[in-house]
Amino acid sequence: MEGDIVQMGAYIGAGLACMGMGGAAVGVGNVAGNFLSGALRNPSAAAGQTATLFIGIAFAEALGIFSFLVALLLMFAV
Amino acid sequence: MATETHEAASEMAHDAAQAAGHAAESAGMPQLDFATFGNQIFWLLVTLVVIWWVLSRIALPRIGAVLADRQATIAGDLSAAEDYKAKAKDAEAAYEKALADARRQAQKIVAEARADIQKDLDAATAQADAEISARTVESEARIAEIRAGAMEAVETVAKDTALEIVAALGGKADAKTVGAAINARLKG
Amino acid sequence: MAEEAGTGLVFHPMDQFIVKPLFGDGPVHWYTPTNAMLWMAISVLAVILLLVIGTRGRAVIPTRIQSIAELAYGFIHKMVEDVAGKDGLKFFPYIFTLFLFIVFSNFLGLLPKAFTPTSHIAVTAVLAVLVFVTVTVVGFVKNGASFLGLFWVSSAPLALRPVLALIEVISYFVRPVSHSIRLAGNMMAGHAVIKVFAAFAPLVLMSGIGVVVTPLSIIAITAMYGLEMLVAFIQAYVFTILTCVYLKDALHPHH
Numbered sequence: 001m002e003g004d005i006v007q008m009g010a011y012i013g014a015g016l017a018c019m020g021m022g023g024a025a026v027g028v029g030n031v032a033g034n035f036l037s038g039a040l041r042n043p044s045a046a047a048g049q050t051a052t053l054f055i056g057i058a059f060a061e062a063l064g065i066f067s068f069l070v071a072l073l074l075m076f077a078v
Numbered sequence: 079m080a081t082e083t084h085e086a087a088s089e090m091a092h093d094a095a096q097a098a099g100h101a102a103e104s105a106g107m108p109q110l111d112f113a114t115f116g117n118q119i120f121w122l123l124v125t126l127v128v129i130w131w132v133l134s135r136i137a138l139p140r141i142g143a144v145l146a147d148r149q150a151t152i153a154g155d156l157s158a159a160e161d162y163k164a165k166a167k168d169a170e171a172a173y174e175k176a177l178a179d180a181r182r183q184a185q186k187i188v189a190e191a192r193a194d195i196q197k198d199l200d201a202a203t204a205q206a207d208a209e210i211s212a213r214t215v216e217s218e219a220r221i222a223e224i225r226a227g228a229m230e231a232v233e234t235v236a237k238d239t240a241l242e243i244v245a246a247l248g249g250k251a252d253a254k255t256v257g258a259a260i261n262a263r264l265k266g
Numbered sequence: 267m268a269e270e271a272g273t274g275l276v277f278h279p280m281d282q283f284i285v286k287p288l289f290g291d292g293p294v295h296w297y298t299p300t301n302a303m304l305w306m307a308i309s310v311l312a313v314i315l316l317l318v319i320g321t322r323g324r325a326v327i328p329t330r331i332q333s334i335a336e337l338a339y340g341f342i343h344k345m346v347e348d349v350a351g352k353d354g355l356k357f358f359p360y361i362f363t364l365f366l367f368i369v370f371s372n373f374l375g376l377l378p379k380a381f382t383p384t385s386h387i388a389v390t391a392v393l394a395v396l397v398f399v400t401v402t403v404v405g406f407v408k409n410g411a412s413f414l415g416l417f418w419v420s421s422a423p424l425a426l427r428p429v430l431a432l433i434e435v436i437s438y439f440v441r442p443v444s445h446s447i448r449l450a451g452n453m454m455a456g457h458a459v460i461k462v463f464a465a466f467a468p469l470v471l472m473s474g475i476g477v478v479v480t481p482l483s484i485i486a487i488t489a490m491y492g493l494e495m496l497v498a499f500i501q502a503y504v505f506t507i508l509t510c511v512y513l514k515d516a517l518h519p520h521h
Contacts, residue, residue: 051345051348051349051507054500054503054504054507055504055507055508055511057500058448058500058501058504058508061448061452062444062447062448062451065447065448065451065452065455066447066451068451068455069447069451069454072107072280072454072458073107073110076106076107076280077106077107077110107280107283108280108281108283108284108285108386109283109385109386109387109388109450109454110387111284111285113293113294114285114294114300114302114388115388116295116296117285117294117295117296117297117298117300117302117303118285118300118302118383118386118388118389119296119388119389119392120296120297121300121302121303121306122306122383122388122389122392122393123392124306125306125307125309125310125367126363126364126367126396128310129310129313129363129366129367130359130360130363132310132313132314132317132318133313133317133359133362133363133366134359136317136318137313137317137318137321137335138339138358138359138362140318140321140324141317141321141335141336141339142339143324144321144324144325144326144328144332144336145336145339145340147324147326148326151326
């Protein structure tokens with residue numbers, strides 16, 4: 001019984017942790033969208049900044065991955 | 079997870095089980111199975127060292143050399159092309175020069191010919207002029223001669239006629255006096 | 267764990283990451299040949315195939331494989347030169363090694379039944395710690411104590427500097443953590459999601475609703491696979507370019 005409650009809590013926590021992915025989605029969309037609007041205003045400067053774009057996307061996405069990791073830990077390791 | 083392939087995994091599962099209480103089916107994440115860490119890290123280091131060795135000993139110098147070669151070849155080709163271009167330009171300049179020379183030569187020849195012709199023409203003209211003037215002189219001389227002859231004849235005729243007239247009029251004509259009178263009259 | 271008793275679907279999204287011995291069922295010692303070793307060895311072979319066998323012609327006009335090798339060389343060479351500067355080129359073989367290992371592990375891991383070494387924290391943590399140690403050592407060797415100026419933001423107001431220094435120090439030490447978890451997490455997440463969709467695929471054999479679910483899950487697997495191809499490259503790229511950025515910090519700490 002006690003174990004069931006722990007398991008239930010872990011599953012609920014895993015589900016809650018998945019909300020972090022939404023945040024990461026917003027973040028990645030923000031980065032890409034702002035890059036695009038900047039790039040459309042000054043297309044000649046855009047090519048030099050793709051590396052920065054990918055770094056930004058990677059940083060934003062990493063946090064979403066962290067939340068996914070928390071979910072996995074709760075599901076499989078707790 | 080239902081796999082019990084090795085003891086370590088089940089040990090891990092037992093550890094997790096103490097918290098969760100449903101150990102039997104939960105082996106945890108394979109990523110957190112510390113028993114496999116040594117194995118992975120060892121083989122990873124081996125892999126990295128092998129890749130690094132292959133790259134720094136064989137692959138990178140070779141690719142770098144190929145790229146440098148290509149750069150040199152392209153640069154060489156470009157400079158050769160530049161040379162050819164310069165040569166073509168030289169040839170064009172030489173051709174232009176030859177053309178200009180030929181034209182100049184032709185002009186010179188034309189001018190020479192013209193000068194020759196002019197000279198011949200001048201000479202012929204001069205000769206003709208000389209001839210004409212010589213003839214004129216000759217003609218004038220003859221005219222003068224003829225005129226002189228005519229004058230003489232007129233004088234003689236006038237003397238003779240005057241003598242005859244004087245004689246006919248019954249006078250005694252002195253040839254000398256008549257001649258002098260006629261001469262005076264003719265002069266006057 | 268997540269066994270759906272009712273429908274008989276079996277979810278084992280994490281089974282693909284288990285490290286097992288190639289021969290027999292014994293315990294995994296540090297020297298045991300495992301599937302991790304097998305797939306690392308395959309990526310080594312792929313590297314040799316591409317960069318050594320592929321370029322053995324040394325042709326001025328490259329063959330297809332040679333031009334791929336040259337493309338990879340030029341890509342990383344330019345990245346190191348642009349981000350870390352000319353003096354970063356000493357580390358080019360090291361960075362190229364990291365890039366090739368990660369990119370080949372990622373892509374080979376996408377083959378069905380394959381094992382992805384880079385989906386394991388143990389592997390990516392070693393990679394990230396190697397980078398961290400290298401960068402720190404290079405920073406201190408090149409700049410001496412003035413490398414600590416990296417943490418002292420001289421453009422900020424004086425009162426804020428200790429706070430900023432604390433934040434900078436923390437972020438410096440979090441680097442290897444985020445560096446490694448980003449790679450491992452991305453790889454693990456993609457493969458696990460594909461596996462979850464794959465578990466739905468045989469539903470058509472068990473229940474009527476499968477007529478709808480099975481095609482959907484197959485489409486989802488295909489789409490995820492495409493995304494994973496992109497992620498496999500981008501994560502290798504990001505790992506490499508972050509290594510270059512950290513290296514730049516070590517070589518030129520005064521920003």
